Amino acid sequence: MPLGIPTATFQDTMSRPSVAFPSLLNSQTTDEFTEQSVQALQHVASHLAQVTSPTSGATASDLLPAVEAVNFDKPLGALDAALVELNELYLRDAIYFHDPSYAAHLNCPVVIPAVAAEALVTSINTSMDTFDQSAGATLIERKLIEFSAELIGFDSKAADGIFTSGGTQSNLQAMLIARNCAAARLAGSFPERLSKLRIYCSEDAHFSIRNAAMLLGLGAEAAVSIKTDFLHRMDTNALRQQLEVDAAAGLVPMAISATAGTTDFGAIDPLTDLRNLADAAGTWLHVDAAYGCGLLISQAHRSRLAGIELADSVTLDFHKSFFQPIGSSALVVRDADNFQSIIHYSDYLNPRDQAAQSTNQVDKSLQTTRRFDALKLWVTLRTIGAQALGTMFDQVISLAEMAESEIAVRDDLFLVAPVQLSTLVFGYSVSELGYSQQEANDFINLIRKRLHSSGEAMIAATTVNGQRLLKLTLLNPNTTLNDISRILDAICRVGQEILNERTTGANL
Template identity: 35%
Template sequence: MTKEFSEWFLHSNNNESKFQELMTKSIQLINEEAKALQKPYSGWTREQLEKGINEIIQIPKEATDANTVFEEVQERIVRNSLWVSHPAAMAHLHCPPLIPSMAAEVMINALNQSMDSWDQSPAATYVEKRMIELFSDLIGYTDTGEGVFTSGGTQSNYMGMLLARNKVCQTRFQVNVQTEGLPSEAKKLRILCSEAAHFTVQQSAAQLGLGMNTVVQVEMNDRHELCVKDAKKKICALKSEGLIPFMVVATAGTTDFGSIDSLKEIGELSEAEELWFHVDAAYGGALLLSHQYRSLIDSIDQADSITIDFHKLYYQTVSCGAFFVKDRENFKQIAYYADYLNPEEEEPDVINLVEKSVQTTKRFDALKLFMTLKLMGTDTFGRMVDSTIQLAQDTAQMIQDDPDFELLNHPQLNAIVFRYLPRSLECEADISRINQQIQQRLYQEGTLIAAKTKYKGRAYMKFTMLNPLNHLEAMKVHLNQIKEKGKEIEREGQ
C-alpha cells in the first residue's frame, strides 16, 4: 500500500522523478509567461475570470495528467493574474519579488517546518534569531532589543498595541490582562496616530477590546506627516477630560504618500508624556540599508516597538515581516507555556519562538531574507532602493511641470499621488469621475496598473514605484497614456 503513495512524498524511493517533474514544469511555466509578458494584466473581465476559473475547478476522483493540469493553470490562472513584477504594475505596496527569495521558498516549502518551538525547527530557529539580531543592530537597539518574524504589518502593528495595552494596564491599574482581563478603567485609554496612519491601528484597537473610538487622530502637516504641535494639544485635551493617553503610533512610510513622521520629535514627546512609542515602518523600514536616505529614520531607535515588512521594499515574497521591541522584557506580556510545546521548566538555553509571538504555526521566512542579502550584498540592495526613490522624485518633478497634471506630494519614499486635470472641466465632481475612469480603463486594458485614492473628497491616482527596473522614459510613456485616456473620456462626454 505504501508504494501507492510513495511518489507523492519526499524521502521515498520513487520521489525524485515526481519532484523533478513538477518543479521543472513550474519553472518552465513561469519562464514562458515571463518572457512573453507584454503587460501586467491580461484584461479579462470579472465575468470572464469567474467563468474561466469555474470551468477548471472540478476536483476529480482519479488523478489528472500533469500536462493537463499545468496547461489549465497556465492558461486560466497564471496568464490572468496580476504580474506585480512587471514595471507597469504600480498600484499597491506589492513588490516584484527577488529571485533569491523565490529560491528560498522552495526550501521553506519542502522543509515545511513550524517556527513555534525549537524541536520543530532546530537550525531555522537560530537563523531567525540571528537575522533579528542583525536588524536590531541596524535599528540601533542595544543588547536588550529583541524581535520575531511575523506575517506582515497587520500582525506586527497588532503586537505593538497588544504589548502597550498590557503594559499600561499592569503599571497604571496593577492588572495582569492575560489572567484577569481588561479592567473597567481601560475605557479611559487613548491612542494617538496621524490621519494617514494605517487602518490597522483602528482595527487592532477594536480587536483588543479597546474600541476604535480609543484611537485619536492627529492632524497632518503640509508634508502629510503627523503634526506634533497638534498631538501635544490633543494630549492636553485628553488629560483635561480625565482620559489616559498611553500610546502614540508614528508612521515611517504612509500608504498613500510614503510620508515619514518626525520620529525624533515624536520620540521626545513620548518620553516626556510617558507614552509607548510604536513606529509602523512596514514600508519605510528598508531605509535601514539605504545609502542616501537612512537619515530619514535616524531616530527610529527611540521607539519601544517597530513594524517592518520585508515583503514591501525589501522585495521578499509574501509573506515576510518582523516585529521589534527595544526591551525584550516586554514580550513577557504575551508569553504562554504549554507542556506539549514549550514547558516552563524547559532548559534555559532552548529557544521557543512561540513565547514572543501571537502565532503558533509560523513559517521559516527568515531564510528568504538571509539568502537575499547573502547573495546580493547590502551595498547593491541599498543602491537598488535608492534608485527607486530617485526615480519617484524625478517623476514627481515631471508631473509638477506638466499643466495637464496636479501633483499632491513630493515623495520621501517612492509613492506619488497626482491627478489628471481636464482642461474642459472645472467641476470637482467631474474631474474626480474622469480620474477614476482613467484608472479603471487602463487597468482593464492591462497596460498600466495605477492605484486610486481620495484626498479631501477628491479622487487621485497613485504610483507606488517599487520596481527598480523602471526608468524615466517608461514613466513618460505612462503619463502620456494617462493624458490620452483622459482626453478620450473628455471627448466622449462632449
C-alpha cells in the same frame, strides 16, 4: 495488535512498501520531486518570458465561470495537466508586479535568490513554533532579528523580535504589547482599564492601527487620528494638544504610533519629536516602517529615519522595500523583556518548566504554526548582500524624484505633495470644466479603469479631503523614466479621450 483494526488490514499495512503514496515528499521520492519542481518552474518561467503588460484587464466576472466549472471530484491525474489548466485560471490574468508598467500598490518585484529559497522553505516545511520542529531555522531567524535590530540602531543584545506574516500582524502585536504595558499600570477591572486607553496616530497612518484598537477590545474610537502638516506628517503640536485634552478627561495614552513611510505619500513622521512627547506622556512609541524600512539599508537616504532608534517597537516589511516574496515581515522591540506580557505555555508544546532552557519562538508569536519565511531574506543577504538591496531602494526613490519633474511639464497634471519616498500623488486638471466634486472623482476613476482594462498600465488612486487623485507607487528598480513617461502620457491621452467623449455626448 492495535485495538479495532482487523488482523488482515493491520498486516497489510505493515507489509506495504515505504513508498506507498508516491505523491508525498520523502527520501525515496526525490526523483519525482525534482521532475515536478523543474516542470513547474519551467512552466512559470516560460509564461513570465511572454508577459508584456502588468494585467490582462480581466474582471472577476470574466474569470469566475472557468473557476466555477472546476470539479474537485475529478482530478486531472497529472501535474502537467494541472499547470495547463492554471494558465486559464490564474497565470494568463495574474497581476505582474515586475512589469515596468505596474505602478499601483506597494508590491515589489522579488529578487531571484529569495524565490529560490522559497523552494527550500516549502520543501522542508519547517514549523517555527518550537526548536524541536525547526532546529537551525530558529537560530537563523534569531540572527536576522539581531541584524534588523542593529539596522534600526537598537542594542541588538537587549532587543528581540519575531518574523510575522506582514505589517498588519506586526502592528497588531506591537499594539498588544503596548496595551498590556499600559493596562498593567492602571487600577480597576480589565474592561475599565481598557476603556481609558488611547492610541495616537496620524490621519494618514495605516488602517491596521485602527483595526488593532478594535481587535484588542479598545474600540475603533480608541485610535485617535492626529492631523498632518503639508507633507502629511503627524503634526506634533496637534498631538500635544490632544494629549492634554485627553489627560484632562481621564484618558490614558497607550501608544503613539508613528509612521515611517505612509502608504500614499511616503511621509515620515517626526520621530525624535514624537519620542519626546511619548516620554512626557509616559507612553509607548511604535514606528510602522513597513514601507520605509528600505531606508535602513539605503546608501543615500538613511538619515531620513533619524530617531527610529528611539522607538520601543518597529514594524519592518521586507516584502516591500527589501524585495522579498510575500510574506516577510518582522516586529522588533527595543527591550526583549516586553515580550513577557504575551508569553504563553502549553505542556504539549512549550512547557513552562523548560522555558529557561528553550529557544522556542512560539512564546513571543501570535501564530503557532509558522513558516520559515526568514530563510528568504537570509539567502538574499548571503547571496547579494544588504548593500545591493539598499541600492535598489535608492533607485526607486531617484526614479520618483525624476518622475516629479515629468508631472510638472504636463499641463493636464498637478502634483499634490512633494515626493518623499517612491510614491507620487497627483490630480488631473478639470477645474475649468465646472465639474462637481463627484463628477471630478468619477473622471479620475474612469481614467484608472480604462488603463487597467486595456492592460496598458496599472496605477493606483486615493482620496484626500474628498478629492479623488491618481497615484504611482514605484518599487521596481528596473523601471525607467521612459516607462514612467509612457504611463503619464497614457493618463493624459485617456483623460483627453474621456473629455472629448463627454463634449460630444458619447455614451460612456
